[in-house]
Each structure stands twice: as structure tokens, then as C-alpha cells.
Amino acid sequence: MMTIAVLHSIPQLISSIGTRYFYSSLACFIKFIPNIMDAKILLFPLTKKPQVLGVETISQIDKFYCESAYLLDPTFDKIDDSKDYQCFTINIEATINKKNQNYYNQFYRYINWKKETIFSIKIDEYNIICIAINSTDSYEDLSNYLLIIKEMIIKHESIIKKEYQSNNQCKNIYTKKTTHLESLTNREKQIVDLMLQGHSQSKIAEFCFISEGTVKNHKKNIYKKLNIHSQSEFFIKLNQFPSNIL
Numbered sequence: 589m590m591t592i593a594v595l596h597s598i599p600q601l602i603s604s605i606g607t608r609y610f611y612s613s614l615a616c617f618i619k620f621i622p623n624i625m626d627a628k629i630l631l632f633p634l635t636k637k638p639q640v641l642g643v644e645t646i647s648q649i650d651k652f653y654c655e656s657a658y659l660l661d662p663t664f665d666k667i668d669d670s671k672d673y674q675c676f677t678i679n680i681e682a683t684i685n686k687k688n689q690n691y692y693n694q695f696y697r698y699i700n701w702k703k704e705t706i707f708s709i710k711i712d713e714y715n716i717i718c719i720a721i722n723s724t725d726s727y728e729d730l731s732n733y734l735l736i737i738k739e740m741i742i743k744h745e746s747i748i749k750k751e752y753q754s755n756n757q758c759k760n761i762y763t764k765k766t767t768h769l770e771s772l773t774n775r776e777k778q779i780v781d782l783m784l785q786g787h788s789q790s791k792i793a794e795f796c797f798i799s800e801g802t803v804k805n806h807k808k809n810i811y812k813k814l815n816i817h818s819q820s821e822f823f824i825k826l827n828q829f830p831s832n833i834l
């Protein structure tokens with residue numbers, strides 16, 4: 589059964605999904621769960637060093653862990669990128685080999701964690717998020733909470749991924765469009781700018797100290813380079829760009 593503190597923290601956690609505050613809110617939520625003494629959230633990228641999530645300032649011990657100590661951590665050996673979801677206790681995994689046992693005896697005793705449960709979620713083919721929980725309960729006792737946490741992480745990462753893809757798509761479209769503008773000469777860009785300001789052909793000729801016939805030729809070249817077929821199409825396409833693009 590959830591405590592009042594846990595129930596009160598759920599709305600804040602839900603509202604943080606998809607924002608930069610999600611993992612700090614999640615860390616707070618986890619620490620409200622009964623019998624949990626401490627918790628850490630870490631991202632394990634496939635080809636990079638781990639990162640601590642949900643903290644403003646990384647402690648020296650966490651820096652040490654992410655820099656090199658993680659290589660000796662039983663967690664690092666145990667997490668499996670072929671599995672979507674894992675849950676295990678470190679004090680059991682640490683007995684598998686001497687390297688893990690030595691690490692467990694020194695590092696975990698140093699940080700005063702006595703019974704650590706690891707909960708890992710595969711985000712995609714390159715990233716796994718691990719939640720390390722120092723608790724007096726077994727992971728079976730935490731199962732209901734872990735299911736909630738799992739669903740929220742998956743939802744959060746899904747939103748972040750969609751936003752990232754959307755931003756990249758917009759960037760690619762914008763890049764393709766600006767590539768056409770880059771084909772214009774400086775004079776053509778000047779004329780485009782004056783046209784967008786609403787100046788007539790005669791005024792543009794006056795501003796640029798050229799004949800109206802020359803302005804007309806420049807407009808013809810501009811339309812051809814930008815694949816534009818009418819003045820209305822010109823304004824529709826060119827008004828999509830910020831004023832400082834030319």
C-alpha cells in the first residue's frame with residue numbers, strides 16, 4: 589500500500605514527464621517509498637561511460653564511479669542489452685567472481701549500502717537506465733513501485749525521442765531550404781530582401797543603382813534558382829525564413 593508521501597509525489601512526477609526535471613522528480617519519488625534509504629539513477633550508454641541522472645551536482649564518489657569504478661561493478665557485468673527489463677540484487681551477484689566480491693566489499697561498504705537492488709530498463713539498442721536502490725526490502729516487495737517507475741521512464745523517453753526526431757526533421761528541412769538561398773549571389777540576396785520589404789521594381793532599381801531591366805533579370809534568376817513560379821509563391825516560400833537569413 590502506498591504511503592501519503594508517495595501518493596502526493598505522483599502528480600509532480602507525472603507533470604515532469606518529458607521535461608528536464610523528470611529524473612530529479614523520479615529520484616524524489618523513489619526516496620519516498622517506504623524502507624528505501626537511498627537511490628541513484630544512472631544511464632549506461634552502450635559505447636560510453638555511465639552518467640548519473642537527476643542530480644544538480646555530481647558527488648566525488650559518483651564521479652569516481654562514472655570515470656572508472658563502474659568497470660568493476662557487478663551491475664556493469666550483469667546488465668544485459670538483450671533484455672528489456674531486469675531486476676537483481678548486488679550482494680548475490682557479487683559472489684560470482686573474486687573481482688566483483690572485492691569491489692562489493694570495498695566500494696559498497698564505503699558508501700554504506702547494505703542491500704542494493706538494481707532495476708534496469710532498456711531504452712533503446714544503445715542505452716540502458718539503471719536505478720540502484722538501497723533498501724531493506726527485497727525487489728519482490730518493491731515490484732508494484734517498479735512497474736510504475738518503468739512505465740513512467742518509458743513514457744518520458746518516448747516523448748524525448750519524438751521531440752529529438754521532430755527537431756532533427758525540422759532542422760533537415762530548414763537546411764535543405766537554406767541551401768537554395770545559398771546559391772544566390774549577394775546582389776540577388778539584396779534584391780530578395782528589398783522585395784520582401786515590399787519595394788517596387790523601380791524602387792529596388794533606385795536603391796541598387798541599377799536599371800529596372802537589370803532588376804527584372806535578377807528576379808528571373810532568383811525565381812529559377814529557388815524554383816519559384818509566381819510572386820505569391822515567392823512571398824509564401826521566403827517568409828518561412830528568419831529576417832537575418834539573407
